[in-house]
Amino acid sequence: MRNILYCLLFVFSFNGFSQELNCSVVVNAQQTGNANQSIFKTLQNQLTEFVNNTKWTNKAFSSQERIDCSMVITITEYSGEAFQGSIQIQSSRPVFGSSFTTPIYNFNDRDFAFRYLEFQNLVFNPTQFESNLISVLAFHIYMILGLDADTFAKQGGDPYFSQAQTIVNYSQQENFKGWKLEDGLQSRFALIDNLMSPTFSAYREVLYRYHRSGLDVMSENTKKGKEEIASTLRLFEAMNSRRPNSFLQRTFFDAKADEIEQIFTDGPNVNIASVKETLQKVAPMHSSKWSNIKF
Structure with missing residues (x-):
């Protein structure tokens, strides 16, 4: 038994x-x-x-x-x-x-x-x-x-990013591209280096607020969630003024552009003009999607 x-x-x-x-x-x-x-x-x-x-x-x-x-x-x-x-x-x-x-x-x-x-x-x-x-x-x-x-969770990814940084450090001793500063602005080195830099701290704040205070709220209060997402996206403006069109910003909008377009073309109305102005400023490479926001 x-x-x-x-x-x-x-x-x-x-x-x-x-x-x-x-x-x-x-x-x-x-x-x-x-x-x-x-x-x-x-x-x-x-x-x-x-x-x-x-x-x-x-x-x-x-x-x-x-x-x-x-x-x-x-x-x-x-x-x-x-x-x-x-x-x-x-x-x-x-x-x-x-x-x-x-x-x-x-x-x-x-x-x-x-x-x-x-x-x-x-x-x-x-x-x-x-x-x-x-x-x-x-x-x-x-x-x-x-x-x-x-x-x-705010800064919830710290232990995982630390391990990613460790992998970069020991891998750059080998003769493979992507691990070193000289490998360009869109390498693995650049990605983790930017992510852990105070210069781009707004990126991680956006990740948290966009999802926890924005998307996760929309099932109970769609307008409140949309307003929080609009407010959160404006955090990119200060970061963009220091480093226009940064690599991290582009990775965010590469993942999110279609979703953001859908969010602001459906459901309760929010200040669309302000949202579009922000998006055109911080993510001009997706301007065709932002032009579709006409709610």
Whole structure:
């Protein structure tokens, strides 16, 4: 009887708490001209298992709390164990009191080179470089975790961003692009460096208020939620005056532009003229969407 009880407790704990991510991983090798080779399918299967079954934090996540995300790896060329391509990462989170999800992270990492041998072990070490394949995936996973946490609590993403910074620090000792200052203004280095800089502190304040005081309120009081989102977006103005069209601002609106357009073209009326003026100022690259806001 005791053994049966232990088994039931084990099954309950296994099913009740799981890893942090519910991630779809796709490896697209069409551009190589050899997309049907088994190595690409093996890589996709191994990465799916690695991302979803690795324990990335010390927190217990219920199955309902797992973060929905996707990674699309496009291989452009390969030779032997050397692969070159890009990786598109997206994540979302549910909106309180609704059946909707809201996009949080949308990043196209174009500097993705790695070495991979079919069926090799994939193991993440939080303090030591294992491979560029592991480092790039782990970096973006901690970005997903950090940004998601920031939407639920002020500065909630701190421990995850700290780990992402650690990954940058030990990975830049290797000869792969994306980890160093000289790798450009849209690299992994630039992303975490900007995110942790006081210059861009408004970005994280926007993440929290937009979601917790804005979207999560709309199911109970749509107008109040919309007004909070409008007020929150204006926080970008001061940041934009210091660093116009910054990388972080662009990553936010790359993820949110369609959603913002929809929010302000439907439901209770708010001061649309003021909202459009702010949006045209801080995110001019999406001006065609802002021109559609005519409620």
